[in-house]
Amino acid sequence: MTWDHEPPPGSRRGYHHGNLREALMKAALDLIALKGPSGFTFAEAARAAGVSPAAPYRHYRDRDALMADVARRAFDAFEAKLKQAWAGGTPDPFTAFERVGRAYLDFARLEPAQYSAMFESGxxxxxxxxxxxxxxxxxxxxxxACSALVAGMPEAKxxxxxxxxLHIWAQAHGIASLFARGDEARRPIxxxxxxxxxxxxxxxxDGLGARPKKSG
Structure with missing residues (x-):
């Protein structure tokens, strides 16, 4: 899920009643892509959205509130992507589990500004x-997905x-942040x-004894 990031920051964006919030969120994403989640002010976000410095206060008490809204929506998009990849665990939990991991990396690569808003805004x-x-x-x-993957194991094990x-998340997040991100901070491997x-x-x-055994 991608938000429309045009026109670029610095241009004038007109707005009418009802879409100021969207304009500010799009402007914030543009600025995150250029400067990082901590690299711009509330006034800069207003200017990038083409509105006065006072206009954002109609929706947000401060810059953090705007960033929280951007990050919340990014998490919603992230959740939707992971759910789509999991697809109810079909055709089997292990195959679906692999898709979830790849979806995690895809999101970091394709939506670097949203990924940064989610995990680097502080x-x-x-x-x-x-x-x-x-x-x-x-x-x-x-x-x-983890619950489904190990459901067939003896309960005691x-x-x-x-x-x-938590362990898989740490692995996926580390690899995504270092090697799969969609910006210039990506490290080559x-x-x-x-x-x-x-x-x-x-x-x-394998270490947990949780890897499904191949049939036949």
């Missing part, structure tokens, strides 16, 4: 509970889904980020 979940809820919904897609999800994540997850699942 916003307090206590100050913005809706942002926390959105982030948890996205994480729960991964946690539910079944690893906790929360632990698995002699393999695809997808292959690196697949290998890391397989090693992890």
């Amino acid at each position: 916003l307090s979940f206590k100050a913005f509970p809706d942002l926390h809820v959105a982030g948890e919904r996205a994480f729960n897609v991964l946690k539910d 079944r690893p906790p889904a929360m632990m698995m999800a 002699p393999m695809s980020p997808e292959d690196l994540l697949d290998a890391a997850v397989l090693i992890y699942l």
Whole structure:
């Protein structure tokens, strides 16, 4: 899911009653792409949206509130992408699990500004509970996938889904942030980020005894 980022920052964007909030969010994404999530002011976001410095206060009390709205919507898009990849665990949980990992990397690559807003804005979940809820919904897609993946194991040997999800999330996030991001901070490696994540997850699942055995 991509927001329309045109016209570029610095241009005048007219708005009518009802779309100021959208204009500000698009402007913030443009500025994140250019300067990072901490590299611009509330007034710069207003200027990039083509409105007066006072106009954003109609919707947001300050810059952090704008950034929280951008990050919340990004988490919603992220959740939708992960859910689409999981597809109810079809045709089998392991295949679907691999798709979820690749979807994680795809989002970081294709939506670098949204990914940065989600994870690099330094916003307090206590100050913005809706942002926390959105982030948890996205994480729960991964946690539910982990539960399904190990459901066939003997209960006494079944690893906790929360632990698995946190470990897999850390692996996916590290690889996405270092090697799959869609900006110039991406580090080159002699393999695809997808292959690196697949290998890391397989090693992890083997260690837990959670890797599905091949039939035949």
